Amino acid sequence: MTQVAGSLTEDQMQTQTPEQDPTTGPPVADAETEACPLGHRAEGAYEQTPRTTATRYQSRMRYDRAAVHAVLDEALVCHVAFIFDGAPVVLPTVHARRGDRLYFHGSSGGRFASLDGQRVGVTVTLTDAVVLARSWMHHSVAFRSVVVHGTARVVADHEERLAAMRALIEHVAPGRTADSREPTRKELAATTILAVDLNEVSLKARGDGVADDEADLASPYWAGAIPLRLTAGEAKSAPDLLAGIEAPAYARSYVRPFPCGYGH
Numbered sequence: 001m002t003q004v005a006g007s008l009t010e011d012q013m014q015t016q017t018p019e020q021d022p023t024t025g026p027p028v029a030d031a032e033t034e035a036c037p038l039g040h041r042a043e044g045a046y047e048q049t050p051r052t053t054a055t056r057y058q059s060r061m062r063y064d065r066a067a068v069h070a071v072l073d074e075a076l077v078c079h080v081a082f083i084f085d086g087a088p089v090v091l092p093t094v095h096a097r098r099g100d101r102l103y104f105h106g107s108s109g110g111r112f113a114s115l116d117g118q119r120v121g122v123t124v125t126l127t128d129a130v131v132l133a134r135s136w137m138h139h140s141v142a143f144r145s146v147v148v149h150g151t152a153r154v155v156a157d158h159e160e161r162l163a164a165m166r167a168l169i170e171h172v173a174p175g176r177t178a179d180s181r182e183p184t185r186k187e188l189a190a191t192t193i194l195a196v197d198l199n200e201v202s203l204k205a206r207g208d209g210v211a212d213d214e215a216d217l218a219s220p221y222w223a224g225a226i227p228l229r230l231t232a233g234e235a236k237s238a239p240d241l242l243a244g245i246e247a248p249a250y251a252r253s254y255v256r257p258f259p260c261g262y263g264h
Helices: 010-015 065-074 158-172 185-189
Strands: 077-084 087-098 101-107 119-132 140-151 191-197 200-206 224-227
Touching: 065 087, 065 119, 065 140, 065 200, 077 101, 087 158, 101 158, 140 191, 158 185, 158 191, 185 191
Parallel strands: none
Antiparallel strands: 077 087, 077 119, 087 101, 101 191, 119 140, 119 224, 140 200
């Protein structure tokens, strides 16, 4: 597949930090995967279930744990689907993964707060290229998409809530939690943290190849793929910053995905 990962600067490599254990502080390997929290060395595969079995293009399906983790960790936004007042709802939100568990958050007065014990669906999609075929019917998109089926749990434990919020911030910009203020108890009370265990999970991917019919190969039309990449612009400092505060390396040279901090 066309990869969307960019290269990292030396400054970024020096500012990345591994997952921190909320009780002891030092870097620890993830207990649930016995591997890197970002999945680079995660082993095994998720069990295929009727819900995670595609009805079409089954050859594109993957259940490899490391491949699933890589997509979840690269994407900035997920979409959470659930039933609210008898009607389907889909909401976008920032997510973060710790081991085989996905976290996302919202206001304690919002809809997420009512989802404790409720079935939800979560999707994450990365688009790697647009595919232009000779015929209209074969135009497509190169993509990697993860679908999660699970039961939402409102996180009540204080330490887990802090760890989840830390993971959410680090998912957006590794190193940022050490470079910003922790939430107050009042702010935490106004926030709902939801957890979904990664049990029923699938990855579907399409490459950037053109799949025209043989009869169309002699057509006088260009066909091919246009790679897509998420790129960051120049960091813009807030106008009310104190004098002398400069943008950190992770803001000056922002890129996704980030290394895990475990040296591999």
